[in-house]
Amino acid sequence: MSEPQIVLEAKGITKQFPGVLASDNVNFDLRKGEIHALLGENGAGKSTLMNLIYGLHRPDKGEIIVNGKQLDVQSPNDSIAAGIGMVHQHFMLIPVFTVAENVMLGDEVTKRGALDRVTVAEKITEISKQYGLDVDPNALVGPLPVGIQQRVEIVKTLYRNAEIVILDEPTAVLTPQEAEDLFRIMRDLTARGVSIIFITHKLKEVLAVADRITVMRAGRVINTVKPSETDSAQLANMMVGRQVILTVDKKDHEAHEDILKVEGLSVRDQRNLETVHNVSFTVRGGEVLGIAGVQGNGQTELSEALTGLRHPTSGKVTIDGNDLTGKSPRVITEAGLAHIPEDRQRHGLVLSYSVADNMVLCDYYHAPFSSRGVIQPKALDENSRKLINAFDVRTPSPFVNAGKLSGGNQQKVIVARELSRSNVKLVVANQPTRGLDVGSIEYIHSEIIKMRDRGVAVLLISAELDEIMALSDRIAVMYRGQIVAVVDAKKTTREQLGLWMAGAHVETV
Amino acid sequence: MQSEKQSNSLSRKILQAISDASLVPFLAILTAVVLGGIIIAFVGGNPFLAYRGLIEGSFGSTKALSETAVWATPYIFAGLAVALAFKGGLFNIGAEGQLAVGAVSSALIGYALPEWLGFSLPTIIHLPLAIIAGMLMGGIWAGIVGWLKAYTGGHEVINTIMMNYIALNTTSFLLNGVMKDRSPTNVIARTPLIDESARMPAIFEGLRVHWGFVLALFVAFFIWWLLNKTTLGFEIRTVGLNPDAAQYAGINVKRTIILTMVLSGMLAGLAGSIEVTGLNYRHELGFSIGYGFDAIAIALLGKSHPLGIVLSAFLFAAMRNGATRMQFLTQMPVDLISMIQALILLFVAADAIIRYIYRIKAKGERVVLTRGWGG
Structure with a gap:
C-alpha cells in the first residue's frame, strides 16, 4: 500500500483557556503503526492537545477523527472505547495493589461477585508475550522499579484494546538504559500495528525513535518532519523560535578552599526509610559540583538535610568551617547558604504574597527590611525594584502576587532573592530550571556561573544530564542514596554517567 | 508599600480591593434578608414591619445605639480571635471556652484580689489586673491547643472543642462551688459582684455602653497593624498561607x-474579661452562650479582616439587639434572627451559590479555613 492508513486525525483544533490560547488551529495526524513524536517546550500545547484527544477537555473548535469516524469525546471513557490509551507522566497506579488488580481497575472482571484475578492474569501474560512486555501479574506494584511500573501502564492500555497509545513524557523518570528498553518496546508495539504518539521535549530521543516529528510552539504546529531530514539544532530552533546556545559559556574554573564539607551523612525520609547512606563529598569555592542521578535516589533528602529542612540521622555538615549539622534553615542561611529549592511553589514562594514580599521571604526580619519588629515598606519596595531590574523579572509591578507570574519569572524571583544576599558562600540549587522556557533556563544558568566565578561554592542537583554536563566542573553520581562516582566533568561522557546512574559498578574513579 | 505619587490611583485601588472583598458578604446579607422576608410573609407576618422593627430596635434611638454597641463589644473581640487564628492557618473553635476561662x-x-491583699486597690491598677488575668488565662487555654498542634500534630479543631467542654464544665464547677456568690438570697451559679475598683466606667451617664467598646475598636486596629505591618504578622501569615515556605524561610x-x-x-479571653468588668460585674453561668460560636460566623463574614469584623460584629449585634423590637411590632419570634444569621453564614461559606445567583466570577484564591488532619 502506497498511501499509509490514517488512524487518528485532528483538524483545526482550537482551545482557549483564560488568558492563553493553548491550541491554535492545530492539525495533526497519526498513521497506523508509526511512532509520531510531539516535540515542544513546556507550555507549547502538547499536553493540551493530548488532553483534548483523550477527552479530559473539549475543544472550542475543530474535530477529531478516529479510524474514519468523528470522535465525540465527553470523557476518557469515550476515547478508551475508541481504542485510545494514555500513559500519563505521573503514573496512575495504586502501589498496594498487584499488577493484575491495577490493570483491571475500572474494568474489573468478576466471577460470582468476586474479582477474577486468574482470568485477568492470563490475559496479561498473553499481552506480555505478544508485545514483549515482561511483567508478573501477581507482583505488588509499589516495590517495582519505575521502568516496570511504566510497562504496567502500557499493559493497562493494551488490556483495554488500545490501538493508539499516547505516552506523555515517558522518559522523564527513566535511566538512559530504561529509556532504551522503552524504545525497544515502542518499536515492538508498532511492529504489531499499534500506533504511538510520543510526547517529549528531549531532542535526542525524538531523533532516535520517531518515524515522524511534529514540533509545537505556543499552541501552534510549527512543522512536521522526518528524523532523516533534520537534526537537533534545527529541531531546537523550531521549538524555541530562535538560535539556542546549547552549551553554557564558562571560563575554566579556579577552585579555592573547601566551602561545603559533608562527612558520612545519612538521612531518612518521611516514611523513615534511609534514603541517603553515608554520603561524603566537598564543594570548593569557585566550582560547581553537579549531582547527577535519576529522580528519587536520595537527592531530595540530601538537599533537605544540607539546607536545614530535614534532620540527618548521622554525619556532619560544615559550611566554611562552621558545623551546621541539623541546624535550622535560618542559622544555615545566616552562615552563607543560598537555596534554590526543588519545589518552587511549595518551598520557594508564598504564591498569594506580592513579588516584593516574596523577595524578602528569608530576610524580612533584619535591617533594612524591618526595624524593631516593624516592616519597612519603603525598603521592601526599593529592594524589589532593584532585583526586578537586575534579574529581569517580567512582572507588571512589584505588588502583583507571585502566583500570577509565569513559572520562569517565579523562579527568577527566587533566584534574585537568594543570589542577591550579601553573605552567600554556598548555593544549593535543586532542579533550578525544571519546567522552564529556554530563555529563563539560559538566564538562570548564567547567574549560577556568575556566582561560581565570584568564588562561591555551587552544589547543583539536577535530573537533566545536559544541565549537569553544561554547568558542572565536577560531577557526582547518586544512586540509591549513595555517591557512586565523582569525576571531572571534562573527562566523562553521557554514556558513562548513564551507566552509573543505572547502578553499574564503578571501575575507575 | 507605595510612593506618594501613586496615592491617587492607590486609593482607588484600595477602594476597589474593599469592594471586591466585600461584594460576596454584602450580597450574602442581601439574599439572606430577602429570603428571611419571604419566610416572614409565608408565616403570616409583614416583612417590612418586621425589618422596620429590627432597624428601630438597633439604631432608632441613643439607647438602641448604645445597646447595639454593648452587644458588638464581645463580638468584635471574639471575632478578632477567630480571624487571627484563620490568618495563621488555624481554626479556633474554642473561643467560647477561652472566653469562659x-x-x-x-x-x-475582680472580687477576691483586694480580699487576699487585705487592702483595696485603685481602679488604675485593679481594672487592668482583672483584664490581664482574663487575657492570660484565655491565652494559656488556647496555647495548650497550639502546643498540641505543633508538637504532636493533634488537630486544633478537635482539641479546641474538647477544651471547650473542659472550660465550660470547670466554670460550672467553680461557679457552683468555691466561687459561688454566698449572699443569702442567691440560688444562681454566679460569682460575687466585682469591686467598684475593677469596673470599666460607662462612657455616657445613663447608657450602658462602656469604654470596653472603645477598647474593642482600638484592638481591631492594633490587630490589623500587627498582622500587616510587623515581622510577627508576616510570620503568622506566612505560616498560615504556606507552612513549607515558612520553614524554608527560617521561620520557627x-x-x-x-x-x-x-x-x-x-x-x-479579653471578650470574657470585658463582659465581666464592663457590663455584668460578675460572671454568671450561661451569660455568654454563643459568643464564641457567633465569632466564627463574624470572622467568616468579615473575611478575617479587622475592619470587616467590626462591621459584621455590628450587624450581628444589631440583629440581636433589634430582635425584641421586631417581636413587639410583628409578633415574629426572636429565633427568626438566628435563622437569618444562619442563612448569611451559609451564603458566605458556600459562596458559590452567591456567585452563581449574581453571576460573579471567582477572583483570587479560596479561603482556606483549616488544613487537613494532622497537616
Whole structure:
C-alpha cells in the first residue's frame, strides 16, 4: 500500500483557556503503526492537545477523527472505547495493589461477585508475550522499579484494546538504559500495528525513535518532519523560535578552599526509610559540583538535610568551617547558604504574597527590611525594584502576587532573592530550571556561573544530564542514596554517567 | 508599600480591593434578608414591619445605639480571635471556652484580689489586673491547643472543642462551688459582684455602653497593624498561607503556631474579661452562650479582616439587639434572627451559590479555613 492508513486525525483544533490560547488551529495526524513524536517546550500545547484527544477537555473548535469516524469525546471513557490509551507522566497506579488488580481497575472482571484475578492474569501474560512486555501479574506494584511500573501502564492500555497509545513524557523518570528498553518496546508495539504518539521535549530521543516529528510552539504546529531530514539544532530552533546556545559559556574554573564539607551523612525520609547512606563529598569555592542521578535516589533528602529542612540521622555538615549539622534553615542561611529549592511553589514562594514580599521571604526580619519588629515598606519596595531590574523579572509591578507570574519569572524571583544576599558562600540549587522556557533556563544558568566565578561554592542537583554536563566542573553520581562516582566533568561522557546512574559498578574513579 | 505619587490611583485601588472583598458578604446579607422576608410573609407576618422593627430596635434611638454597641463589644473581640487564628492557618473553635476561662479569671481578680491583699486597690491598677488575668488565662487555654498542634500534630479543631467542654464544665464547677456568690438570697451559679475598683466606667451617664467598646475598636486596629505591618504578622501569615515556605524561610513554624493560638486565646479571653468588668460585674453561668460560636460566623463574614469584623460584629449585634423590637411590632419570634444569621453564614461559606445567583466570577484564591488532619 502506497498511501499509509490514517488512524487518528485532528483538524483545526482550537482551545482557549483564560488568558492563553493553548491550541491554535492545530492539525495533526497519526498513521497506523508509526511512532509520531510531539516535540515542544513546556507550555507549547502538547499536553493540551493530548488532553483534548483523550477527552479530559473539549475543544472550542475543530474535530477529531478516529479510524474514519468523528470522535465525540465527553470523557476518557469515550476515547478508551475508541481504542485510545494514555500513559500519563505521573503514573496512575495504586502501589498496594498487584499488577493484575491495577490493570483491571475500572474494568474489573468478576466471577460470582468476586474479582477474577486468574482470568485477568492470563490475559496479561498473553499481552506480555505478544508485545514483549515482561511483567508478573501477581507482583505488588509499589516495590517495582519505575521502568516496570511504566510497562504496567502500557499493559493497562493494551488490556483495554488500545490501538493508539499516547505516552506523555515517558522518559522523564527513566535511566538512559530504561529509556532504551522503552524504545525497544515502542518499536515492538508498532511492529504489531499499534500506533504511538510520543510526547517529549528531549531532542535526542525524538531523533532516535520517531518515524515522524511534529514540533509545537505556543499552541501552534510549527512543522512536521522526518528524523532523516533534520537534526537537533534545527529541531531546537523550531521549538524555541530562535538560535539556542546549547552549551553554557564558562571560563575554566579556579577552585579555592573547601566551602561545603559533608562527612558520612545519612538521612531518612518521611516514611523513615534511609534514603541517603553515608554520603561524603566537598564543594570548593569557585566550582560547581553537579549531582547527577535519576529522580528519587536520595537527592531530595540530601538537599533537605544540607539546607536545614530535614534532620540527618548521622554525619556532619560544615559550611566554611562552621558545623551546621541539623541546624535550622535560618542559622544555615545566616552562615552563607543560598537555596534554590526543588519545589518552587511549595518551598520557594508564598504564591498569594506580592513579588516584593516574596523577595524578602528569608530576610524580612533584619535591617533594612524591618526595624524593631516593624516592616519597612519603603525598603521592601526599593529592594524589589532593584532585583526586578537586575534579574529581569517580567512582572507588571512589584505588588502583583507571585502566583500570577509565569513559572520562569517565579523562579527568577527566587533566584534574585537568594543570589542577591550579601553573605552567600554556598548555593544549593535543586532542579533550578525544571519546567522552564529556554530563555529563563539560559538566564538562570548564567547567574549560577556568575556566582561560581565570584568564588562561591555551587552544589547543583539536577535530573537533566545536559544541565549537569553544561554547568558542572565536577560531577557526582547518586544512586540509591549513595555517591557512586565523582569525576571531572571534562573527562566523562553521557554514556558513562548513564551507566552509573543505572547502578553499574564503578571501575575507575 | 507605595510612593506618594501613586496615592491617587492607590486609593482607588484600595477602594476597589474593599469592594471586591466585600461584594460576596454584602450580597450574602442581601439574599439572606430577602429570603428571611419571604419566610416572614409565608408565616403570616409583614416583612417590612418586621425589618422596620429590627432597624428601630438597633439604631432608632441613643439607647438602641448604645445597646447595639454593648452587644458588638464581645463580638468584635471574639471575632478578632477567630480571624487571627484563620490568618495563621488555624481554626479556633474554642473561643467560647477561652472566653469562659477569661471571664472567670477576671471575676476572681475582680472580687477576691483586694480580699487576699487585705487592702483595696485603685481602679488604675485593679481594672487592668482583672483584664490581664482574663487575657492570660484565655491565652494559656488556647496555647495548650497550639502546643498540641505543633508538637504532636493533634488537630486544633478537635482539641479546641474538647477544651471547650473542659472550660465550660470547670466554670460550672467553680461557679457552683468555691466561687459561688454566698449572699443569702442567691440560688444562681454566679460569682460575687466585682469591686467598684475593677469596673470599666460607662462612657455616657445613663447608657450602658462602656469604654470596653472603645477598647474593642482600638484592638481591631492594633490587630490589623500587627498582622500587616510587623515581622510577627508576616510570620503568622506566612505560616498560615504556606507552612513549607515558612520553614524554608527560617521561620520557627512550631513557635509561630503556638504564638498564634496564644494571641487568639488572649483576644477571646479579653471578650470574657470585658463582659465581666464592663457590663455584668460578675460572671454568671450561661451569660455568654454563643459568643464564641457567633465569632466564627463574624470572622467568616468579615473575611478575617479587622475592619470587616467590626462591621459584621455590628450587624450581628444589631440583629440581636433589634430582635425584641421586631417581636413587639410583628409578633415574629426572636429565633427568626438566628435563622437569618444562619442563612448569611451559609451564603458566605458556600459562596458559590452567591456567585452563581449574581453571576460573579471567582477572583483570587479560596479561603482556606483549616488544613487537613494532622497537616
